[in-house]
Amino acid sequence: MKADTLLRNLRIAGRDGPVDLAMTNGRIAAIGPALVCEAVEEEDFGGAFAFPGFVESHIHLDKACILGRCRICEGTLAEAVAETARAKAGFTEEDVHARASRVLDRAIVAGTTAMRSFVEVDPRAGMRSLAALLRLRAERAHAIDLQLCAFAQEGLTQEPETERMLDAALAAGADLVGGCPYTDPDPAAHVARIFDLAVAHGVDVDFHLDFDLDPSWSHLDLVVAETERRGWGGRVTIGHVTKLSMMAPVAVEAIGRRLASAGVALTVLPATDLFLTGRDHALARPRGLAPAHRLAGLGVTATVATNNVLNPFTPFGDASLGRMAGLYANVAQLASDAEIAAAFDMVGAAAARALRIDYGLAVGGPADVVVLDAADAVAAIRETAPPLAGWKRGRRSFVRLRPMLFEPDGGARPPAP
Numbered sequence: 001m002k003a004d005t006l007l008r009n010l011r012i013a014g015r016d017g018p019v020d021l022a023m024t025n026g027r028i029a030a031i032g033p034a035l036v037c038e039a040v041e042e043e044d045f046g047g048a049f050a051f052p053g054f055v056e057s058h059i060h061l062d063k064a065c066i067l068g069r070c071r072i073c074e075g076t077l078a079e080a081v082a083e084t085a086r087a088k089a090g091f092t093e094e095d096v097h098a099r100a101s102r103v104l105d106r107a108i109v110a111g112t113t114a115m116r117s118f119v120e121v122d123p124r125a126g127m128r129s130l131a132a133l134l135r136l137r138a139e140r141a142h143a144i145d146l147q148l149c150a151f152a153q154e155g156l157t158q159e160p161e162t163e164r165m166l167d168a169a170l171a172a173g174a175d176l177v178g179g180c181p182y183t184d185p186d187p188a189a190h191v192a193r194i195f196d197l198a199v200a201h202g203v204d205v206d207f208h209l210d211f212d213l214d215p216s217w218s219h220l221d222l223v224v225a226e227t228e229r230r231g232w233g234g235r236v237t238i239g240h241v242t243k244l245s246m247m248a249p250v251a252v253e254a255i256g257r258r259l260a261s262a263g264v265a266l267t268v269l270p271a272t273d274l275f276l277t278g279r280d281h282a283l284a285r286p287r288g289l290a291p292a293h294r295l296a297g298l299g300v301t302a303t304v305a306t307n308n309v310l311n312p313f314t315p316f317g318d319a320s321l322g323r324m325a326g327l328y329a330n331v332a333q334l335a336s337d338a339e340i341a342a343a344f345d346m347v348g349a350a351a352a353r354a355l356r357i358d359y360g361l362a363v364g365g366p367a368d369v370v371v372l373d374a375a376d377a378v379a380a381i382r383e384t385a386p387p388l389a390g391w392k393r394g395r396r397s398f399v400r401l402r403p404m405l406f407e408p409d410g411g412a413r414p415p416a417p
């Protein structure tokens, strides 16, 4: 056979030995051991692990990389919202485009092939951030699929202009709509109006929800009830839900079963949840991470994501989902291969399910391939394996060189596998 690109000697999920993978016209043409194939481009990966790439299910490209413009004195959620709101009023389209480009570049070289970014549209941000990200979505389409979620971060019912702007954003090309009931004076009306917009435009919904450690109240019932009432199962995601980390296992199990049956996915944002929550505990500080792996075990589509990069919500970040899944696995005290494999799934197949995108290494499917410097997915998480190379729809999107050690005799070798 003939192919555009032939990748030799890869390990992939579901196959025992190494296989070759051929790509033609943006699709996977063949997968099998020792393919007889003539290709324009050919590369041998010596048994490294390949998969369709990391899927970022929750990031804020519009407010990334603004540490230099913000104060962090308390390190609380309220301070982060207020400081970012102040900085946001000064965002220009070019400024958002430049900062978001920087993060998107890092995500691509970290092996991410699909992403959902929130973008705030309100009287402070105007439509400038959206305009920048719509432009960036088109410019980087060769390397990454970008979903844009028009987002009401600072409430809705007290600011009717925001609702009109979300409607305009969806008409202008935003892919879905998002809300944040805990910043709204009327959380129930906030949730209902976000669903109204979703139904009117036929788009998915993504909420920031229950982002504190007080288990005595919750907005989760509002979202589950609206999801069922509108028949929107499978199209709704909730992020943070850190309250779950303070609930007894029996209560978490009951909620997990409700989320699974309603078709509501859950995203955990370890870097932000760890940074912002529990600061009122002088000692024995809670971890504040919803137990995503337990919810996944109950049938919930559970994902791990980056959330923020270098801003008052999270003054860290490199947009690496391999690192983020490892952080989650470590803090959640996961150990067995099955548990670690589940953590990998949260930045791979489960995240793709939440975003409802075509995902998987299959003949005839899209030729999205990322190679990691590890033997399998479990080793990739345990060892924070660096990505080596990636292809999007059959076109090479990045490469990273393997490190080399120089020997006293002048020779060079890669680190022992």
Ligand SMILES: [Zn+2]
Residues within 6 Å of the ligand: 058, 059, 060, 118, 208, 239, 307
């Ligand atoms: Zn967020």
